[in-house]
Amino acid sequence: MEIYLPVAELSVNWLIMIGLGLGVGFLSGMFGVGGGFLMTPLLVFAGIPSTVAVATTLSHVTASSMSGALAQWRKRAIDFVMAGVMLTGGLAGTLFGVWLFALMRRQGQMDLIVSLSYVVMLGGIGIIMLRESLATLKAYRSGNRTSAQPVNRAWIHGLPLKMRFRQSRLYISVIPPLAIGFVIGALSAIMGVGGGFIIVPAMIYLLRMPTNVVMGTSLVQIIAVTAITTVLQATSNYAVDIVLALLLITGGVVGAQLGVRAGAKLRGEQLRLLMAIVVLVVAIALLWQLVARPADVYSLALGAT
């Protein structure tokens, strides 16, 4: 059951790795996120060096997202114009992220920055989503079929450089999607995530895109960002393990297809509530690691840093 990973230079149980891919792929298909924010910590927990975990998770995300995106594409639920605008911001963000990554690594504060940004972002998004989906479900149960009152986002409509996004039925400034794309690109380089857990809520709550278009469009954006970052990680850190990637992907693509199907059976509000809970659990676990007294205050890193 053991297989040797040539780049990570260690042996792992391949059944566990395929299982990991399957589980995370299922969530990614269901919620339209890449699942990197779960996969990276799980791989590190399983004993994979964190640089390899970050870099290899990216290609698992590419594959799961590809599988999910094709399913959405058949439903004509992708806004390619929106994805293109976000990706433009994403390229700039990736380059910024790679620069920041190198800077932080020299300072030895990489882990702290990654954990803190995870806690702040996942915590914030999780709470917003939980509040809104609970409000919607309550309204639904009391017989009121309309969704919760949208928060006023009038400032977005005051921005210049407006553009028409036909598929999303939106006429908005390109600045918010560009900015979101930039943040995603930077996060992708630093954390090894596709950024779906930020894009999806941002599209729903900031850009007010229709939910049916959100999943497909975020997946296209994620595919592009993770593909670019995989190549960057391979060339700058030599940290992409193709054997590990193959194992994770094999489980991941099957999981993603099953997830898309499971997601179709759930109502949008239930889906959001579930995702809010997953996001909050991860945030709390990471926060606990930061504030709890470590078992050993000393840590050891092998190899040149």
Place this chain on the structure above:
Amino acid sequence: MKRLLFAVLMLVALPVQAQDLVSGISQDIIEITSSYTGTDIVVFGAIARIDAPQNRNIVVVVRGPDTPMTVRRRDRVAGVWVNRDAAKFEGLPGYYYLASTEPVDRIAPPRALARYGVGIHYLVPSAVGSHHDARPFREAALRHLQKSGLYTEAPGTIDFLSETLFRTRVPVPAGVARGQYNVEVYLFRDGEVVSAQSTPLFVDQTGLERRLFNLAHHAPFTYGLITVAMAMLLGWISSVLLRRTV
């Protein structure tokens, strides 16, 4: 096994009186393949017959290639545990296994042990980079290395097959670095090294693993593109296959 037996027989036949110590290893290359989960090598040898065997000790050390190490200490800042101070060490082996007839402290005085780097706590880094007292950092590094199985001291694990013939088993676990290892055999008498022998042992990847490793390091751009293409292809295939089944 046949090869080992042959080698042992050869040793028995050797006129040991001429030399205090002769030794060998069961294999001088460890090839890492896709199914590699660690292996054992056998270190064996023979010593000259003497009158007072109770003062005589054998130490077998397997040393991996030197690996730079960084130790960081976390402190609490505003409720959060943050990496504050760090120390860098050079010249410490990435793998260290010691088998001996007795605990090293009983074999020789500290000065002799430090001179040969015999015993985990007598390993001296060739360079230390730190703004603080490096001792607690060094202790922490050794503690971590022992916990992860990279550094091991195994006193009392040398088997004597006869009065002069000995043998011990050294594990080479799956997570070790590739490169040149050294198998060192020391013969101590009354706390002094009277004879020593060193044999190189190579640990390297072979076959597909080696080709993938080389590609990842020598043509990283192509390697990255192949990985991405593989990911996209598998995503597409799964989407086509699984659509039909429902």
